[in-house]
Amino acid sequence: MSIIVGVSAHYHDSACCIIKDGKLIAAAEEERFSKIKHDSGIPTGAFRYCLREAKATIRDVDCIAYYEDPYKKASRQISTNLTDLIQNPKRRFKIDPARAERDIRQSLGFDGPIEYVDHHLSHAASSFFFSGFSEAALLTVDGVGEWATTTYGFGKNDKIDLFEEVSFPNSLGLLYSTITAYLGFDVNDAEYKVMGLAPYGNPRYVDKINQLIEIGDGGQYRLKMEYFDFLNGERMYSDRLADLFDEPPREAESELGTFHMDLAASLQRSLEDILLAKVRYMHDTHPVDNLCMAGGVALNCVANGRILREGPFSKLFVQPAASDAGGSLGAAAIAHIRRTGQRPELKPMPHVYLGPSYSNQDIRQTVSAIFPETSIVDCTKNPDNLIKETAKRLASGKVIGWFQGRMEFGPRALGSRSIIADPREPGMRDRINELVKMREAFRPFAPAVLDTKAAEHFDLDHASPFMLETCQVISPLSLPAITHVDGSARVQTVSAQSNPRFHALLAEFDRLTDCPILLNTSFNMRGDAIVLDPVDAIWCFVVSDIDALVIGDYIVDRGFRLDTWDKLKEIFGARSAKKRAVPESVNVYSFL
Ligand SMILES: [Fe+2]
Numbered sequence: 001m002s003i004i005v006g007v008s009a010h011y012h013d014s015a016c017c018i019i020k021d022g023k024l025i026a027a028a029e030e031e032r033f034s035k036i037k038h039d040s041g042i043p044t045g046a047f048r049y050c051l052r053e054a055k056a057t058i059r060d061v062d063c064i065a066y067y068e069d070p071y072k073k074a075s076r077q078i079s080t081n082l083t084d085l086i087q088n089p090k091r092r093f094k095i096d097p098a099r100a101e102r103d104i105r106q107s108l109g110f111d112g113p114i115e116y117v118d119h120h121l122s123h124a125a126s127s128f129f130f131s132g133f134s135e136a137a138l139l140t141v142d143g144v145g146e147w148a149t150t151t152y153g154f155g156k157n158d159k160i161d162l163f164e165e166v167s168f169p170n171s172l173g174l175l176y177s178t179i180t181a182y183l184g185f186d187v188n189d190a191e192y193k194v195m196g197l198a199p200y201g202n203p204r205y206v207d208k209i210n211q212l213i214e215i216g217d218g219g220q221y222r223l224k225m226e227y228f229d230f231l232n233g234e235r236m237y238s239d240r241l242a243d244l245f246d247e248p249p250r251e252a253e254s255e256l257g258t259f260h261m262d263l264a265a266s267l268q269r270s271l272e273d274i275l276l277a278k279v280r281y282m283h284d285t286h287p288v289d290n291l292c293m294a295g296g297v298a299l300n301c302v303a304n305g306r307i308l309r310e311g312p313f314s315k316l317f318v319q320p321a322a323s324d325a326g327g328s329l330g331a332a333a334i335a336h337i338r339r340t341g342q343r344p345e346l347k348p349m350p351h352v353y354l355g356p357s358y359s360n361q362d363i364r365q366t367v368s369a370i371f372p373e374t375s376i377v378d379c380t381k382n383p384d385n386l387i388k389e390t391a392k393r394l395a396s397g398k399v400i401g402w403f404q405g406r407m408e409f410g411p412r413a414l415g416s417r418s419i420i421a422d423p424r425e426p427g428m429r430d431r432i433n434e435l436v437k438m439r440e441a442f443r444p445f446a447p448a449v450l451d452t453k454a455a456e457h458f459d460l461d462h463a464s465p466f467m468l469e470t471c472q473v474i475s476p477l478s479l480p481a482i483t484h485v486d487g488s489a490r491v492q493t494v495s496a497q498s499n500p501r502f503h504a505l506l507a508e509f510d511r512l513t514d515c516p517i518l519l520n521t522s523f524n525m526r527g528d529a530i531v532l533d534p535v536d537a538i539w540c541f542v543v544s545d546i547d548a549l550v551i552g553d554y555i556v557d558r559g560f561r562l563d564t565w566d567k568l569k570e571i572f573g574a575r576s577a578k579k580r581a582v583p584e585s586v587n588v589y590s591f592l
Pocket residue numbers: 119123142143144145295296323324
């Protein structure tokens with residue numbers, strides 16, 4: 001028996017996974033356990049969970065695979081942070097290539113072998129070895145790994161060859177993050193907001209964006225560093241960037257104007273054009289059908305849609321946890337191959353439900369401790385009734401917290417830890433924002449649709465189970481809550497195999513309303529990680545104004561409200577407001 005644990009940590013989005021005899025058993029981000037969004041600490045909670053799920057003890061683990069080479073990373077950190085280190089000598093302690101091993105030994109308690117796998121090789125492997133393809137071109141794009149920021153590769157059977165790379169500080173991820181900061185959004189968190197803002201604008205600054213980057217031959221490109229300041233650690237962009245656009249940087253949370261929308265549109269268009277050109281280059285060198293992508297930039301679902309529609313590859317697989325969390329999967333896969341000589345099982349990742357689940361008994365205990373019996377609908381004896389009752393509530397305009405089965409791995413809620421609602425309601429977007437999300441009104445929510453009916457409502461001729469690409473809405477229904485200003489949507493197709501209960505709910509909602517689509521957004525309050533367990537779900541339900549909580553085989557209606565809940569909401573609301581006053585430091589990308 002072979003048991004490999006994959007770990008990503010110490011940068012963004014720490015995570016842990018476990019591969020047993022070549023089969024991915026479990027994976028989870030640490031933020032769900034620690035409640036620190038994008039937690040970068042060693043993933044102790046996720047590690048304990050993975051062992052539990054695999055019914056293994058630490059003694060059964062053959063190897064821990066770490067998703068980058070900390071020594072290569074330290075060489076880049078030292079050489080590119082010299083100015084910062086001279087000014088702030090104590091920061092030298094943050095450059096610590098021994099930390100990964102120390103934390104694995106001391107915090108995880110593992111004294112067996114550790115394998116280091118290069119950061120972009122981990123990204124590439126996280127996509128290729130879970131794509132089900134026996135051969136594919138591989139593209140990884142992120143902010144930065146050790147030195148690489150973009151790699152081009154080819155995968156065949158159990159081999160990956162990364163044949164070309166672009167090195168730091170030249171980085172498409174950092175270009176996107178720099179404009180994200182200039183637009184007043186949080187770096188390394190809110191890039192998706194810029195993508196969401198783009199359809200409101202006119203890409204009239206494409207030429208100016210293109211002045212920030214020089215496109216080279218093959219896979220190469222170079223950032224013109226006079227426009228960037230991220231190497232100095234204080235901010236992302238230089239004054240010359242503001243001079244180029246002749247506009248001051250936007251203050252966080254201030255009003256968005258035409259300039260900001262046009263700039264977002266221009267950045268998005270440039271990114272898509274560059275990626276398309278590089279993807280064509282890859283196809284010229286490796287003319288195969290399949291493309292695999294990973295790295296944070298691969299979460300740009302608008303670009304992914306264009307790559308698939310306009311690019312030369314007929315099939316695209318994007319690792320659903322494309323950011324650093326997913327690196328743990330790739331590292332574990334590579335370590336598995338190194339140790340056994342065999343690739344992980346050759347089949348496409350069927351779903352991302354790789355996190356913890358909770359029994360009805362666990363749920364009942366928590367629910368009964370908090371809610372009066374009269375507000376709990378018990379469907380344990382008749383689970384079909386749970387689907388019927390939930391669909392009925394959705395059809396009458398209720399917003400539901402939907403907590404079912406194993407938690408998703410990756411940034412998207414895909415029907416296990418979701419807030420769901422009727423997408424046809426004109427006011428639903430504003431309502432959910434008011435109840436729980438408190439997010440920018442310009443961003444639509446995403447739709448989940450029955451896979452068999454997707455083509456009737458969306459311009460999509462293939463499954464999109466992971467919500468990783470956008471397409472046009474062609475539905476005869478009016479779907480204002482999930483349709484973007486440019487008529488697009490970020491679709492999740494739901495099959496009976498991947499998520500039977502969510503599929504059954506969509507089918508029942510369709511039966512009641514002739515609409516096989518639900519609005520689907522993540523189950524969390526703004527600024528918080530997605531809920532992990534029944535306590536988190538109940539807490540989110542209590543402090544928000546969601547109408548009902550459907551948790552395991554129980555439904556809790558908000559037919560009553562304790563006085564203390566209002567007090568809690570007041571406290572929680574104040575906390576959220578505090579979070580919204582963004583401190584300046586989040587607009588700087590830290591390389592330490
Ligand atoms: Fe990365």
